[in-house]
Amino acid sequence: MNILILGATGFIGSVVAARLAADGHAVTGLGRNPARARLKQPAIDWRRADLSRMTKPEDWENLLKDRHAVVNCAGALQDGLSDDLAATQADAMLALYAAAKRPRPLIVQISARTAGAAGALPFLTTKRRADEALAASGLPHLILRPALVLGRNAHGGSSLLRALAAFPLALPLVHAESPVETLSVDDVAEAVSRAVAGDLRGDIDLAAGEVLTLAELVGLHRQWLGLPPARVFSLAPWLTRPVTWLADMAGLLGWRSPLRSTAMTVMSEGIRSAKRESGLGATSAAATLAANPSGVQDLWFAWLYLLKPLIISGLSAFWLLSGLIPLLSMERASTHFLPFMPEAAATALTLETCLIDVALGAAVLVRPLARRALLGMLAVSLAYLAGGSLLEPALWLDPLGPLVKVLPSVLLTLTALATLDER
Structure with a gap:
């Protein structure tokens, strides 16, 4: 039939x-x-x-x-x-x-x-x-x-x-x-x-x-x-x-x-x-x-199932805050770029990166956009790591670890991508 x-x-x-x-x-x-x-x-x-x-x-x-x-x-x-x-x-x-x-x-x-x-x-x-x-x-x-x-x-x-x-x-x-x-x-x-x-x-x-x-x-x-x-x-x-x-x-x-x-x-x-x-x-x-x-994969699934919404919401909060906090003090946030460009350009670049972070943090909460947002997070994270390493390598030794903290974010993003599909 x-x-x-x-x-x-x-x-x-x-x-x-x-x-x-x-x-x-x-x-x-x-x-x-x-x-x-x-x-x-x-x-x-x-x-x-x-x-x-x-x-x-x-x-x-x-x-x-x-x-x-x-x-x-x-x-x-x-x-x-x-x-x-x-x-x-x-x-x-x-x-x-x-x-x-x-x-x-x-x-x-x-x-x-x-x-x-x-x-x-x-x-x-x-x-x-x-x-x-x-x-x-x-x-x-x-x-x-x-x-x-x-x-x-x-x-x-x-x-x-x-x-x-x-x-x-x-x-x-x-x-x-x-x-x-x-x-x-x-x-x-x-x-x-x-x-x-x-x-x-x-x-x-x-x-x-x-x-x-x-x-x-x-x-x-x-x-x-x-x-x-x-x-x-x-x-x-x-x-x-x-x-x-x-x-x-x-x-x-x-x-x-x-x-x-x-x-x-x-x-x-x-x-x-x-x-x-x-x-x-x-x-x-x-x-x-x-x-x-x-099998062990069933146990992994069971544990990850309840962690998945926490991972997604945690990534969203991380990217939203990383974009919103610098907006409260644009002058201070743009100082990293001042040795390499004029003040106006540094301010504009800082604003652009903040808006990208906020957009990714919001987009990952929307299911049809989540995969593209996670891939965007990976791309932007790698760009931040590469740019920071080339332009200001001393940031790796910063006590607050602005570059080091990107690494666990990358791993969390990969975990979210691995568990994103529902069927």
Whole structure:
């Protein structure tokens, strides 16, 4: 069969794409940035597309030609600079259903449980709008509602589980007693495979039979990472509001933190399924983790995951302050250049370098600009080191170490570049 997968570069989508390709289907994967996926999975025909801009039926017509099935693995948690929930999860899907009226491919929608405390939030209202439109469309379809999905890789909530599990000495958790059902990402791929084969239709919840508390699930991940047991400290939700607010602000700048308010609202009541009978099996959390033994890279990931926002914000503060502080005393700051140029030129050069520092410190906070900002930080740092070494080598012996301090900044910038990608 000829199958189109939306969100094929994501955590679930990449596994579904690999499974359907292994089943012998011709798979086309859609993603915003498929360049790396094209290298990792060359058997798949990769297309670049942004669902938030595909909100009219004509945007889908060419993509749907000769398709037998469309699998929607795309989604977002919360509106922000990188995500438009209404466009991606609702408008684009309604346009897809309208365009699919004539070719009538099977539509598999990876959705979520849309009732409960978070049911009124845009994350679930847009999902529900798409689900209801699909159910009423008359198209052959499967709406699959998995619980918390675990796998060899991690993204979003599963990444946060690993990071919390690696916390030193103790495990500070909010909603520690909230019930959580899980399943393996391979279970989702199996369900999609069966739907494509014609075995599944309708609206199905998918979860393993066990219900764990969040504390128990984090404990399982800690054991999986090879760390000794640690005491759980249950935190009152109000204590985490500053963190949630910061995560929401980061979302507006394009960062997709699992600590945003939508995720916290969902976790306040837990992640449960409706237990509809589907005839599908699902793998427990312990069995999922046991099937994928951890390596040292998983421990590094867990530790670095929570350090990453601190590294980015620390670099931002360093560059902003290095640019703003000299502006308070331009005359003094420009003295380094006076032996080599006139006073007016020295002042102008000082102002220029200050503005460059401030621009880089601000740009690194914006997710679409972060990589270019980090590369700019490296280039400017090396220029400062080279210029200082040539023009005023005595600065290396300065007690305040203005050149020496650039070196750890360079290392921190390299660390940020190495951990920047999310998938």
